[in-house]
Structure formats: structure tokens, C-alpha cells
Amino acid sequence: xxxxxxxxxxxxxxxxxxxxxxxxxxxxxxxxxxxxxxxxxxxxxxxxxxxxxxxxxxxxxxxxxxxxxxxxxxxxxxxxxxxxxxxxxxxxxxxxxxxxxxxxxxxxxxxxxxxxxxxxxxxxxxxxxxxxxxxxxxxxxxxxxxxxxxx
Numbered sequence: 001x002x003x004x005x006x007x008x009x010x011x012x013x014x015x016x017x018x019x020x021x022x023x024x025x026x027x028x029x030x031x032x033x034x035x036x037x038x039x040x041x042x043x044x045x046x047x048x049x050x051x052x053x054x055x056x057x058x059x060x061x062x063x064x065x066x067x068x069x070x071x072x073x074x075x076x077x078x079x080x081x082x083x084x085x086x087x088x089x090x091x092x093x094x095x096x097x098x099x100x101x102x103x104x105x106x107x108x109x110x111x112x113x114x115x116x117x118x119x120x121x122x123x124x125x126x127x128x129x130x131x132x133x134x135x136x137x138x139x140x141x142x143x144x145x146x147x148x149x150x151x
Contacts, residue, residue, distance in 0.1 A: 043085070043102030045130075049110070056116060056134040060108070063128035064101070070130065074118055080109045081130070 048059045060081060062070065070083035087103045112118075117137045124131050 043104060043106050044108055045081070045106055047108060047110075054136050056113070056136070058110070058132040058134065060130040060132075061128065062125070062130050065128070067125045067130075070125075072123055072132070074112075074121070077112050077114065078109055079112055079132070079134075080107065082107045 045060045045062050045065075047061075048057075050057055058079075062083070062085075065083055065085045069086070070081065073080045073082075082105070084105045085101075085103050112134065115136045116134045120135045122133045
């Protein structure tokens with residue numbers, strides 16, 4: 001029988017991930033409650049973060065959110081997205097049969113790596129997707145070093 005090293009923190013993190021996933025799925029399947037109508041609810045947009053060339057790209061799903069209602073801030077290497085998706089006021093609450101989309105304010109924060117050139121961050125919105133391009137600083141980009149042959 002092989003000896004297996006017990007790592008309690010790995011098990012604890014695994015449990016935390018499963019609990020977060022379980023409660024996240026429950027919240028999504030439950031839909032907004034009557035309290036959400038009164039309080040405006042809260043939700044968090046789905047986000048993808050990946051590297052592309054010499055940039056880090058962050059894409060957030062914000063369908064139905066007016067870009068004027070989105071606030072992007074950078075403080076102490078933390079990028080914060082805040083905003084609000086408003087319920088359409090053209091239709092009265094009594095006229096709805098079912099509301100599955102989330103409304104109200106949202107907030108997401110991400111710690112940026114130190115390699116990001118904070119002065120060159122660009123943001124654009126297209127088809128309900130907010131795209132942030134976070135270029136890496138020159139000194140953080142990989143460099144080819146030539147080897148000099150001694151004679």
C-alpha cells in the first residue's frame with residue numbers, strides 16, 4: 001500500500017469550490033425573488049480572462065447594460081467593474097409573466113498582475129460584451145537573448 005500525503009488545505013479548497021458552485025447554480029436556477037423586484041436585486045456578469053499575444057484580455061457579458069451605467073476603476077492593482085442593469089420601465093410589473101434575467105447593480109473585482117501597463121488599458125463594448133485589453137509592459141515581454149561565442 002502506497003503512503004499518500006494528506007493535504008488538508010487542498011481538501012478544504014476543493015470543498016469551498018464545490019459549495020460555491022452549488023450555491024451559484026441554485027441562485028441562477030431560482031431566478032429573481034419578489035425581494036429582487038423591490039430591492040433591484042444583484043447579479044454578477046460572466047467574465048473570461050485570457051492571454052492573447054502580449055496582452056491580457058478580459059471579456060464581460062453585459063447584455064442590456066448601457067455603457068454609461070458601467071464604471072471601470074483601477075486602484076492599487078485592483079480592476080473593478082461596477083454598474084447596473086435597469087428593468088425596462090416601458091412594461092409594468094403586473095404585465096410580466098416570468099422574469100428570468102437578473103437586474104440591479106453588479107460589482108466584480110480582479111487583482112491585476114504587476115506586468116500590466118496600467119496607462120495603456122483600453123475598453124470597448126460590442127454586442128453586449130465589454131472587452132478590456134490590458135497590455136503587458138515592455139520589460140515583462142519575453143526577450144530573445146543571443147549567446148556570444150567566445151574565441
